[in-house]
Amino acid sequence: MKNIKQLLGIGLMSFTITAVSACETKSKNSNTEPLMAQVLASDEKPDNNTVKIALLLDTSNSMDGLINQAKAQLWDIVNKFTHAKCSNEARPKLQIALYQYGNDNLSSREGYIQQVLNFSSDLDEISEKLFSLTTNGGEEYCGTVINTSLRQLEWGKNPDNLKMIFIAGNEPFTQGKLNYKDAVTDAKEKDIVVNTIFCGNYDQGVNSEWKKGATLTGGEYIAIDHNRQVVHIDTPYDDVIIRLNSKLNKTYISYGALGQSKMRLQSEQDANAEAMEEVVMVKRAVSKSSRLYSNSSWDLVDASDDEKFDVSKIKKAELPRELQGKTTTEITAYIEGKKSERTEIQNEIQKLNSKRDAYIATNQKEDATGQLENAMLKAIEKQAAKKAYKWE
The missing domain is CATH 3.40.50.410 (von Willebrand factor, type A domain)
Structure with missing residues (x-):
């Protein structure tokens, strides 16, 4: 676990949701952003990639x-x-x-x-x-x-x-x-x-x-x-990946003004993907297991990846119900537990997807x-x- 330090560093993990790289003009943060997701200009670092x-x-x-x-x-x-x-x-x-x-x-x-x-x-x-x-x-x-x-x-x-x-x-x-x-x-x-x-x-x-x-x-x-x-190819790994996606969703800990609405949005987009085709849900689950699916503006697990994150600075009212009344030590332990669980699930999805890709490569017709x-x-x-x- 990285050292838990300061309040405002979470924005460094999440600022690419609303801004471009630091050498360019940055978008203004929405007033609905929780305080933990704000970025101080002095803390921003160049991002050339x-x-x-x-x-x-x-x-x-x-x-x-x-x-x-x-x-x-x-x-x-x-x-x-x-x-x-x-x-x-x-x-x-x-x-x-x-x-x-x-x-x-x-x-x-x-x-x-x-x-x-x-x-x-x-x-x-x-x-x-x-x-x-x-x-x-x-x-x-x-x-x-x-x-x-x-x-x-x-x-x-x-x-x-x-x-x-x-x-x-x-x-x-x-x-x-x-x-x-x-x-x-x-x-x-x-x-x-x-x-x-x-x-x-x-x-x-x-x-x-x-x-x-x-x-x-x-x-x-x-x-x-x-x-x-x-014509999509069904693989022996699809159902397992979809089940793992459901488990993955349970590792998110919403916080702040965005928390609950973003949790609903996550669920809604799962439903949209699944309504199209099962394979679309599988591909979305794979994306959710990747580094590009980062939600530090509303999820405490992603937010805690920043070295300046300090859970003790979060207002109690911004915490989810299951963490209300908990001590800082208890909240930290809970976040770490969910983080460990998420990493395990994401790794399993990635392993299964590698097998899925190999299966498709063997069975897919050209230009399909x-x-x-x-x-x-x-x-x-x-x-x-x-x-x-x-x-x-």
Whole structure:
């Protein structure tokens, strides 16, 4: 166990949920954040290993298949970065932002565009926002949504950060008053790679300039069948991983203003994943067993990983019912017990997932994985290599 020290250090573990690396402009903390999750500027340290991905998804009538693939395959992207290392051997953090465009329910004055989520490392929040998306017919302005994401998001100027946009849709890339060439040129100047995913025939995407939209920044152009039904392979390890996920949830100790609502959100996103397919729940469970699923702003076990954490400074009213009236020594012992239990469960999930991956590799037919998953993972690997990332 690390020495229990000061009050405000927990924010150092959790600040990537609401902020980007320290050399960039930082977001303001919400007033609902518990005091323990606040960060003092003087305590912040440079963080040069952040992957930033903005998903720009067409939510017009024809895009239900795309949205469903995004919901299902978020966890593949997360699990990919679990095994990433930077050139300095550090493990990168992952932040994802989400935009929707081309939906009649959105404001015409804004170009039928909406920022659904700013850069976030909160995997439950990212899942929640993806599941909130619904489709409706509209005008699809690719140049405008790219430009909006460049203006609104804090991309930063750190050359070590891997920064990518993935824009997916099925109408001509040239629609709208803002020329997409201006938008992607701006992205390239900011060291942001634009990858385009055309939902339809490859040549049709080329003819409607989706390919050019990518190549101008050194990005990837991919055409996918967004309505394709992916045939997942059931493995002997799936049911066990799902059962372990239920046990994993019982190791969380909520605290502060966010505690109970975040516990509910965790449960809701488990239910969303399971309602799609069992395999989606399995992939989410694997993500939850990884380093990228960190919840120090509301969970005492994750919060206690910071060396400046001091449980005695938490207000009694912010503690969960089971710790009310307990001494500091008793609370510390309880947290350590849950931490040990969680580590054991997470390790078991990771071991089972390795066996699961081997089973799938042996039994899966060629090109049987998700179309959106394939498109994004291939682009990520290629562009990460330029930043000296490696996978293990």
